[in-house]
Amino acid sequence: MCGISGIIGSGFNRDLLSKMIEIQQHRGPDSSGEYVRDGACLGHNRLSIIDLSEAANQPFFDTTERYIIVFNGEIYNYLELKSELEYNFKTNSDTEVLLAAYIKWGKDCLHKLNGMFSFAIWDSTEKKLFAARDRFGVKPLYYHHSEETFYFASEIKTLHAAGVQKAPNEKVWASYFVYGSYGMPNETFWKDIHQLPGGHWLEFENNQIKIEKWYVFEEEIKKYQKKKSYDAVKSEYTALLKDSIELRFRSDVPVGFNVSGGLDSSALLAFVNLLGKEKSNINAYTFFTNDKRYDELPWVEEMISLTKNPLKRVLLQAKEVKELAKKINSYQDEPYGGLPTLAYSKIFQKAREDGVLVLLDGQGMDEQWAGYDYYVKKTGSLIQGVNRSPFRKNVLSDYLINLAEKPAYPKPFEDDLLNLQFRDLFYTKIPRALRFNDRISMTYGTELREPFLDYRLVELAFSQPIEYKIKAGVQKSMLREIVSEYLSDSISYAPKRPLQTPQREWLCKELKDFVWQEINDIEHSKFANWFDIKSLKQEYNSFLEGDNDSSFHIWQWINFNMLNK
Structure with a gap:
């Protein structure tokens, strides 16, 4: 998990690159590096997770020194890919495997990757930059194109530091206030700063940008058209879930996980503890506020009492909010989710203090298994637990209201439920949660992994008929059945609790x-x-x-x- 940055074109500048690297130091406190040559600057901040040696530092060169990569994320199946590649490896890093995969398979390597990633590869012979993001956009990539120069970075503030004027994107802000939209996948809240959407690649050559979608989810779902029995799907999903969590334990530093009182955390807890005794002793982290109306601590403690994992409780108090909000704002760069995000951030601070540099959490189950209330109640609201609209258009001026644009999301499926799930996976719930969580984990130089967002799990669950997802009015029914085999029914069938803080x-x-x-x-x-x-x-x-x-x-x-x- 790291920070990447770069300047390509006539405006390349070592001093500017050094400033960009410095701004992102929190993303990679272990080392930093730069490549400055022939119209290209590449910068990297490293958080060492796999192969802790200096040989794995970046920017990283292939054996011919034609290709140079800067990479943020993890390729979880790097060992399997390594066995397929005929390459003279000099490190044990997933970075080198990724670069070798690109050299052998080109853009097609993306379909072989199981991981979270944003990376950029400079071809010093062809003078061409190739960049890509993972399927769901777990890891960020922002860019700005000005005259004959292309700038990219892991964070928006880095581009502002590079000289891009900090001016609000008024349409995005207006839509946020009126409709609660956080922008479309290519947009940001700041003028002239764009993001490469998840599941897309980008090429920059001869001052031209080309962007294409490489992960077409709608097409991938067609592979699952043949209906399987309930028990067959349950067995296949369980096996994939075990494999996904096992892959995400590949690390050369200590691993922990985050828990709440919900079903998704229950699933994570149960399957982590199926992986062997050495993993059953890893730290579990949760937050609380000392308010019994909202705290999930009693449910968490009930869960942990079954597995005996060490539980680290992190307290958020009202007196901390003002200063903590200022700090987290400075790292988020864009609007985020309120006090729950602040409370969650303290978990990563505590983990870093404990020397636990990798944490797993349970993001993604609701979207793949239709777990939100509005999937069945058809309220349309993306915020659970409220009756009145959470937006207040009346406090805005006519000027801003006229700029607002109600978001229109694609509906590639005939089924309304699938279209809602698709929206939440690629346009609303998951993109915003991943952004919030990437920033707060990186604030403290820790890595967050999302085992439930393994594309194999998402595709399999998403493609199932509604009766596999919602049974007798119970949402995420198959997942509940799976978890109930390892934890009590009181945990597996607990209702969803949308509010987390007072x-x-x-x-x-x-x-x-x-x-x-x-x-x-x-x-x-x-x-x-x-x-x-x-x-x-x-x-x-x-x-x-x-x-x-x-x-x-x-x-x-x-x-x-x-x-x-």
Whole structure:
């Protein structure tokens, strides 16, 4: 897990590259390196996870020194790929395997990779850059093209440091406030900064950018058209789940995992402890707030009592929020999910202190097994546990409202449920969660792995008929049956709990002065014309008086102001 950066073209500049590398140092505290030659600058910040030797540092050259790679992520099946390649390997790293795979198979190597990745390869002979992201976009890649120069980096702030003006993308911000959209897969909240969507590759040659989609999920799903029996799918999925978690334990540094009281964490806990005694002793991490209405600690402790993993409890307190929010904002670069994200960030801080540099979590099960309430209730809202709309269009000026664009998502399937799942996998839930989590893990120089987002699992579960996903009104029914074989029914069949922190209560009471400060800052900022300040204040007063079914709109204002200071 690392940070990558680069400048290609007439504007290549070693001093600028050094600045970009410095900005991303938190992503790779173990070493940094640069390549500056013939119109190309490549930078790398390394967090050493596999092959800890200096020989695996980057930028990394092939044996001919024609190809140079900078790589962020992990190729989990690198040992299997290595056995297929006839190559004179000089390290035990997955970086070298990735480069060798590209040299042998070209772009087609992407389909052979099981991992999370964003990487760039410079062909010093053809003067061509090739870059790609993993199927679901677990690892980020941002870019800017200006005149005859192409800039790329793992974080947006790095491109701002390279000289790209920090100016808001007004349409994306407007759509965020009106519809809760975080932008389309190629967009960011900042003008002239784009992201390469997950499952896409990019080429830059002769000052021209070419982008193509290499992972066409809709086409992959067609391979599963032949219906299998319930028991056959259950057996196949269970075997893949074990393999996915086993692959993600490949590491030369200590591994731990994150748990909550939900089904997905239960599945992770159960299968981690099937992998052998040495893995049953690894640390489990969870957060709590000392509020019994929201804390999942009792369920977590019940789960852990069955497996006896060491449990590390991390407390978030209201008094920490103001300073912690400032810190996390500076690493996120774009809006994020509120107090749960802050609480989650403390887990990675604690893991780093414990010397645990790799953590696994349970992201991705709801999307593949149709676990969200709105899949069956058809409410349309992406925020669970609220009745009224979480957005407050009335606090915005006509100027901003007119810029907002309601997102329209592709519907490649005939089935409405599949289209909702597809939307959440590639446009809404998963992309935003992966961004939040990448930034908070990298803030503390730790690596987060998502075993349930193994493409084999997602494709298999997604392609199953609805009666395999929802049975007698119970969502994620097959997954629950699988987990119940290893943990108690009270855990396996526990209802989904969407709220994780007392955000609503804290924003009303303990953090009231903090919220007013942010609102007053907006009133006196250059963005005051985006808002109807009187309505903004009235809405917060209504919130304080009890209209607080949702607190998301309050967090939107805080987040916006802190990011635009």
